[in-house]
Structures are given as structure tokens and as C-alpha cells.
Amino acid sequence: MGEYLCREHFIEYFERRVYETIRHFQLIEEGDRVAVAVSGGKDSLTTLYLLTKFSKELKSEVFGVAVDEGIAGYREYKLQALSKLANDLGVKIFIGRFKDYFDMTLDEAVERLRGKGMKIKPCSVCGVFRRFIMNKMARELGATKLATGHNLDDEVQVFVMNALKAHIEGVEREGINSRTTGEGLVPRIKPLYLITEKEVLTYTLLKGIHTPFVECPYIVYALRHPIRHWINHVEDETPSFKYKVLALKELTRKLLPKPLEGAQRCLVCGEPSSRPVCKACLFRAYLDKDFEHRLIQKISLYEASKRLKSDF
Numbered sequence: 541m542g543e544y545l546c547r548e549h550f551i552e553y554f555e556r557r558v559y560e561t562i563r564h565f566q567l568i569e570e571g572d573r574v575a576v577a578v579s580g581g582k583d584s585l586t587t588l589y590l591l592t593k594f595s596k597e598l599k600s601e602v603f604g605v606a607v608d609e610g611i612a613g614y615r616e617y618k619l620q621a622l623s624k625l626a627n628d629l630g631v632k633i634f635i636g637r638f639k640d641y642f643d644m645t646l647d648e649a650v651e652r653l654r655g656k657g658m659k660i661k662p663c664s665v666c667g668v669f670r671r672f673i674m675n676k677m678a679r680e681l682g683a684t685k686l687a688t689g690h691n692l693d694d695e696v697q698v699f700v701m702n703a704l705k706a707h708i709e710g711v712e713r714e715g716i717n718s719r720t721t722g723e724g725l726v727p728r729i730k731p732l733y734l735i736t737e738k739e740v741l742t743y744t745l746l747k748g749i750h751t752p753f754v755e756c757p758y759i760v761y762a763l764r765h766p767i768r769h770w771i772n773h774v775e776d777e778t779p780s781f782k783y784k785v786l787a788l789k790e791l792t793r794k795l796l797p798k799p800l801e802g803a804q805r806c807l808v809c810g811e812p813s814s815r816p817v818c819k820a821c822l823f824r825a826y827l828d829k830d831f832e833h834r835l836i837q838k839i840s841l842y843e844a845s846k847r848l849k850s851d852f
């Protein structure tokens with residue numbers, strides 16, 4: 541931004557920027573029922589706060605969906621902060637638990653991952669399970685949009701991680717709104733896409749939006765952890781580095797072909813998936829012997845019925 545602003549003008553600038561982003565990219569339209577994915581962190585609380593504030597003007601409806609992964613000493617504190625803000629705003633929050641959907645908490649899943657040599661990292665399982673629950677809950681609650689609190693820093697970090705892994709599909713997928721709108725997938729929007737993490741932090745401090753400073757114990761396993769430090773270091777040395785990376789990301793996405801519309805349904809759970817069996821079911825089978833057995837049975841039945849059909 542490159543300007544010094546007083547409290548009042550900073551708040552005005554911040555809110556206007558988010559509002560104009562929503563308008564410019566048509567993230568929310570009249571009549572939308574917006575589910576805000578809230579973790580209880582500063583970004584998602586800010587998103588919930590602002591979308592509620594703008595809902596009258598945007599003629600939309602807002603509610604929150606949260607996921608309790610079952611991370612002891614972390615998630616309960618974040619959910620407390622969320623419940624306080626939701627109460628103040630008078631917004632309804634719906635909570636989905638890993639235990640109910642996958643029959644294991646993340647803490648239990650991590651124990652099993654450890655037993656298997658940690659070849660798969662906790663954040664990979666957590667991210668896939670969380671996206672699964674968020675989309676399913678939002679859809680079942682009648683949401684027409686699913687808003688997340690991803691800010692500019694998150695987007696730059698994910699882009700760099702995807703670039704380092706040569707994961708072009710990931711680059712394509714992570715825009716300000718989702719370009720795939722297959723059956724069963726609630727379109728995702730990111731109202732804080734053009735706002736830096738520092739700006740969000742400043743806004744929450746000025747507005748008194750509180751979240752406890754607790755960190756997930758599994759963050760140390762995430763590739764994002766060192767990448768984040770590296771990007772912040774380069775930004776300190778070269779101001780506006782993050783904006784340039786975001787611009788590069790957008791240019792790259794423009795050159796990539798739009799993905800084919802319409803995800804298929806997972807053979808096992810029936811949820812939208814880009815492959816015959818969704819990643820959530822594959823991870824669950826990896827961590828749970830009984831579920832693995834059920835998954836194999838379903839796939840064998842499917843293969844047998846396919847063979848039968850082709851024989852007649």
C-alpha cells in the first residue's frame with residue numbers, strides 16, 4: 541500500500557478494498573447464501589465479520605461452517621473465539637467433526653501416521669478431510685457460495701509450494717474463485733485474496749476481533765512453514781515481492797486451460813471427486829483397516845458390474 545494511515549482511515553481503506561474485491565470479481569451476488577468457512581483464526585473471523593457487515597448491501601445471507609479436527613490444546617481455543625464473535629454478530633455456526641465423519645480425530649490419525657513412518661504429513665490428511673467436510677456441510681445447508689479466509693500471503697505461499705512441486709493443477713485451482721463448478725461442489729470464493737496477512741492482523745487489532753495466539757502442534761511438519769519464513773524474509777529485503785508473485789500467479793493461470801466442468805462422484809462415498817475414488821476415502825483407507833476393506837469391496841463390485849455390462 542505504501543501509505544501511512546490513521547486508525548479510522550486504515551479501517552475505511554481495508555473494508556473498502558474487501559468490498560470492492562467482492563464487487564469487482566462478482567464473488568457474491570444478490571440472493572446468495574454464503575457459508576463462511578471459519579477456523580477461529582484472524583483471517584476467517586475477519587471474513588465472517590465483514591461478510592456479515594456487507595450482507596445487507598449485498599442482499600445475501602451469511603452463516604458459518606467450522607470443522608473440529610480433534611487437535612487437543614489448539615482447536616478448542618480457536619472455537620471459543622469463533623463462538624464469541626458469532627454470538628456478538630448473531631450469526632449461526634455449524635460444526636462438523638472429524639470423529640463423526642471419519643471415525644477418528646486428527647490426533648488419532650497422526651498417531652497412525654507415525655506408526656507408518658510419517659510418509660504422509662498431518663497437514664495433507666487434515667486439509668483433505670477439512671475440505672471434504674466443509675463442502676458437504678455447506679452444500680447440505682443450502683449454501684450457494686463457500687467463502688474462505690485465504691489472504692494474499694496464503695495465496696503466494698501456496699503458489700510457491702505448487703511451483704516447487706511442479707503441481708500445475710494446484711496453480712490452476714487456487715484462484716480468487718473456483719473455476720470448476722461440478723455437481724455437488726459449492727463454488728469457493730476468497731474475499732481477502734488481495735489483502736496481506738499484516739493488514740488483516742492490523743484490522744483485527746484495531747477492531748478488537750480476538751483470537752488466541754495458539755499454534756497447531758502439527759505446523760512443524762508442513763512445507764508451508766519454511767516457505768512462509770523465506771517469503772517474509774525476501775519481502776523484507778525487496779518490498780512488494782509478494783504482489784509480484786501474485787501477479788505472476790495470475791498471469792500463469794490465464795495461460796492455463798480452464799478445467800473440464802463437472803467433477804465425477806466418488807465410488808465409495810458419493811462425494812464430488814476428480815478421480816474414481818476421492819482423496820478423503822483413500823486417506824481414510826490408509827489409516828483405517830476396516831474402511832480399507834469396505835473400499836476394496838466397493839471397487840471390486842464396481843469393476844465386476846462394469847465387466848458384466850461390457851459382456852452384454
Ligand code: SF4
Binds near residue numbers: 662664757758
Ligand atoms: Fe491442520 Fe496442518 Fe493446519 Fe494443523 S497446521 S490445522 S494439521 S492444516
